[in-house]
Structure formats: C-alpha cells, structure tokens
Amino acid sequence: MSRWGGVSARALVGERKPARVSGRLRLAGRLARPAAGATAALRRVPRAAWVCALVAILNAICWSIITPPFQTPDEPSHFAYVKQLAETGGPPTSGSGALSHEEKVVLDALHAPQVSLRPQNRTLASAAEERTLEGALAPRNASRGSPAAGNAAGEPPLYYALEAIPYELARGGTLLDRLQLMRLLSALFAGLTALFTFLFVREALPRTAWAWTVGALAVALAPLLGFMSGSVNPDSLLFAVSAASFYVLARAFRRGFDMPAALAIGGVSAVGLLTKLNFVGLIPGILLALAVLAVRTLRASGRLPYRALALALGIGAIPVLAYAAVSTFSDSPTVGVVSSAAGSAHRSLVSELVYVWQLFLPRLPGMANDFPGLFTARQLWFDGYVGLYGWLDTPFPGWIETLALAPAGAILLLCARSLLRARATLRHRIGELFVYAALILGLLLTIGIDSYHAFPAIDAEYAQVRYLLPLLPLLGAILALAARGAGRRWGPAVGVLIVLLFLAHDVFSQLQVVARFYG
C-alpha cells in the first residue's frame, strides 16, 4: 500500500468504533490498491519517456503560438462545439456553418475566411486591424452557445467535454484567451502520444533500450503532431488514445493476456470511440488482437480466457451501446453521420475497392484510373507528410518534397535491413504483426471508404496525412528499427541523425508557417 493509501485509511478510522474500523480499513485498502498500483506503474515509466513527453508538449505549445487563431483544419467548428457544450450543457445539433455571433465577429476581425486557403493573404498587419479585433472581442458581442458546429457536430463528446474545462477556466477572458487555453490542453495530449509511443516501442523492441528514445523522440518532434496538437481538434486526443491502444496491445502480446490487460484494452477502446469516429478504423485490428491473444492463452494454459475477453469486449462496447441508445431516443447527428456514411455507397463494391487501393497505392493493370496524373502515394501522402499546414494551404516548395525522398528511402532501407536480420524472431511474433497490419488496414479502409462517398465530385476528400497519425507508434518503431539497422557501431549515431532530421523538419515547418502567415 502506498503512503497515501495508509493516510486515507487512517483518516477513515473512527477512534471510538473499533468494531467497524477493520471493515473500513479493508475498504480503504481495496480502494487504495488500484491507486497504489497506478502510482507504482507511473514510477516504473523510464525518465526518458517523460522527457520525450515533455519535448512533445513544449513543441505543441510552440506550434499553438506560431499558428494564428483558427488557421488549422476545422478549428472554428471544434471551438463552436466546445462553446455550445460549455455554455448550454448540450452538444450541437446542427452541422451547418452558422456559428455563434461571438465567434463569427472574431473570425471576421481576424480576416480568417480571407486568409484560409488563400496563401497570398496574410493575417493582421496593422494597429488599426488590432483595434478592430479588440472591438470584436468586447463583452458586448458575447453570445450563448450555438447549436451549429459545422462538420464537428457529428463527433463524440469526450474531447469537447475535456476542452470545456479550460474554456470555463478562461470564461472571464476574451474568446482568444479561451482558444489559447484550449490549445494548451491539446498540447498535453501530444505528450501522452509521445509517452505511449515510447512505451510501445519498448514493448515491441525490448532488447535495444537506446532505440526506444530514438523512436519516441522523433515522434515527439514530428511537425504534424505538433501542428495538430497545437490546435483545438479532437485529433490530438485521438493520437494519444491510439498510441495507448498500440501500447496496451503490445504489452498484452509480450506479458500475457490477463484481467488488467483486458481492462486496459477495453478501456482505451472505449475512450477512443468516445473521442473521434475515426477510431472505428482501429477496431477490427483490436478485435483480431483479442482473438489472437485468446488463442495464445488457450494454447499456453489450456483454458480460454473467457472472463478477460468478456471484460475487454464489454468495456469496449459501452460507447457503442451509448450511441445506440442516443440513436433510439433522440435525433443526435452523431449516429446520423455514421449511418449516412455507412449507407451512401453509390457504385459497386469492386469499384470502391479499386478506388481505395489507388488512393494509397499505384494502380494495377486492369484497374480503372481514378486518379489520372496523380501518384497518390507520393503526391497526396508523402508530400502531405513533408508539409501541409494551415488549412492545408501551406506547403514546402516542390524541391524540398523531392529532397525528402532521400532520407525517407534511407530510413526504409535501414528498417528493412533490421527486419531481415530479425526474421527468426519475427516468425515467432507473426500473430502480433498481423494485428498491426490489421490496424493499418482498418484505418486506411476507413479513410478510403469515407473519401469514396464524395468521389468523383471530389477526388480524395479525406486524403490528409493527419488521419494517418493514429499510426504514429508504428512510425516510432520503424525509426527505432532503422537506427538499429545501422548496426551496433553506427546505430546510435544514425539514431541521433534521425532525431535531428525530425528536429530540422519541425523547425523549418514552423518557419514555413511563420513566412506564410506573417511574412
């Protein structure tokens, strides 16, 4: 029992009633045990993991300062959701763009509509414009919530409920005060993402301790993580929960599928489903993981872990049941969006699969060409990863995207070398590898199928790299493998260069954003 557990137990003890003391002590002990366990688990987290988390948080805070208010994807809509939730206690009910008067006058004073998607336009540049903004921020323009939250209206409420806390804390300040405080909460989620990436890489590659730092530190410095986590967007929490999912699965594969593991897998799945609908893409992989883990336990002990399976599935199903209940008793757009997405296929399944294939991979012979003149893997995904900030309107020059192919290729070659060397070990972990592949596939299919609904009017509506960031822990593992692939002698030095590459990418991305908005 921890010291705190002891203190709380003593506090519960009444001196004059010894007969009931022991019972209360037992209760306090039972209550304190999970807390003590959690404290001990936190103490076991290596210091390097905490530093990686701190780096990610500071980096995201820096991005939150550099990026002008509302110049990140859908930030006005996500802010509107929180405003409605915090001020009225209920979620938005309309997906229209009719935001509250308070938010609209501030957006106009910031010239936000003229700046977004128009890289030739800059943000405020004069004292007169600043005075206009101050007028717009005045309390007389305050309004209570807004039932409309644009495309955020259909999202689950967890992230927005958490963001309501900083919103309330800054209630006495201006709208921009609230926005900045909310951005800082998102930045904390970047720290969780880096922390869980470290822990995942530690479970996945247990023998090379120094490589854990390489993988997690590089992820902590990934500019797109900083950019998204420096804004008000549920993606920031989604990245953290997804990283936690990878960690708890890897831990279960390495240390066994017991009740705590089942509780953790079910718990993160429930949190993920309550965070953003995109988490649905990881569910097939998580279900496959539970099946593989159950079979492994059956083989090892001769008993199927019914209770652990039921616990994981039961906890994970709570949000699904909640959605179903909301769907039955109200007209919530949350379920409406999901059902409309599920039922809006407009062409054959084959053409849908062909489209999804080409959205990520080169077209095969015999396939209809859905992306003429576009090498999707390179131009949508790789170039998008290299840099596309603001409202996806702030890229690097084309030559930098070409230059970036060289280090990316080198990292992939080193990773392949490392995997080749470890092929004997990989054979023993084939089930776990299939699970990671299923997690990737599920997410890609979700993005592809959603994009197909707008096709052909819009070629690739959701071809945004941020939607792939739930897979950041795998990037961390790839980078750790690449460093290890350079061999014992040069591996650590290559690891340093990989991390510095990410640091340089981050710094120049920030400079690019500064040049675009303030230059």
Added chain:
Amino acid sequence: MRSVKVALAGGLTVLLLTIGLTLLGSPLSVARTNRPPGRPEEPIATANSSASYCQDAETLPRATSAIRVWLDAVAGPRVTLGVYSRGRRVTSGAHGSGWVGGSVTVPVKPLDRTVYDVTVCISFVVQDETVTLQGTNEPKRLWIEYLRPGRQTWASLAGTIAYHMGLGRAAPGTWIVFLAIALVVAVSMLTSRLLIRELP
C-alpha cells in the same frame, strides 16, 4: 558515445547553418498583378476534363521566378504554364498535382528583361473533378501574379514579421516571438541532453 556526440554536434551545426542561409534568402514579392485590391475572386470558367486556357495582353516582369494563377480545386491536377511572345515560348514551368486551395504558384525560369504583350497559357488534365478558374468577370480575366525574389532578406524583415506575429493574439505583443524562440531552444536542448544521456 563519441560517435553520438560527433553526430549531434555535426547535425546541430548543419541545422544552424541551414537556418542562417535561409534567413539570408529573400521572400518572393509580387512584381505585377492584375488582381484588384480588396475585390473577391469570381469563377470565370470551370473544367472537369483536360483543359487549356490562354490569356493575352499580359506583361512578364524581369526576374519573375514564379507565376501564381487563381485555380481552385480540392486535390489539384498537375499544371503546366507557358509564357509566349509573338508565338515563341519565352519561359515555362510546371507544378505537380495534389495542391489544394484557391491558387497555385508555378515556378518558371527567370528572364533578365521585362517582356510586354505576352500570352500566358495554362493547361491541366483532370477527370471528373472540377477545377475552377477564378478572377474577374467584367472584363473576363484570370487573376495572375508575377513573383520574384524581393530586395530584403528574411533576416531584415524579422522586425516586421515579429510585429505581425504579435497581432491577433490573446495577449498581443512581440513578446510572443521570444516565447516561441525560447520554446524551440528548450526543445532542442532537451532533445540533445536526452540523446547524450540515453544513447551509448
């Protein structure tokens, strides 16, 4: 450990030198534009298949290194651009596909003289998706901007940029720039310390 320290020192030196060189470069500035100030763009034509569009009576300023044309698309196609004078191509360039937003900037080979009365032609290949050409309808003109490196370096513009960064904030002021720089330095120092500490 020695290789780690050497790699770290070398990498950080290269990073600092690259930042310095970047700051000594000049941002592109608008040498000429046919965009009326403050006027919102209007759609002047749309295309959902392969298309070319030429606009005459343009002037190509000396040293133009990029031409921005107002095209709107969700995932824009590859755009090729040519500038013609009396039927002869004087410069050209291309921008890869995958761009987004309301304009695309095509890098072109700079010339050492201004060329008057040129025709600017753009062409692209699309299938199904719609590309909108934007500009002014009365008279019908595609908006085109000619960009060339400005006379001032990024470093000399630092004061102006810092002033702009300080506007539109929860707590306005150029102090925000120093906070951002301090955060970058802190991130770099923590990263370096951790690498030295953890890597053998």
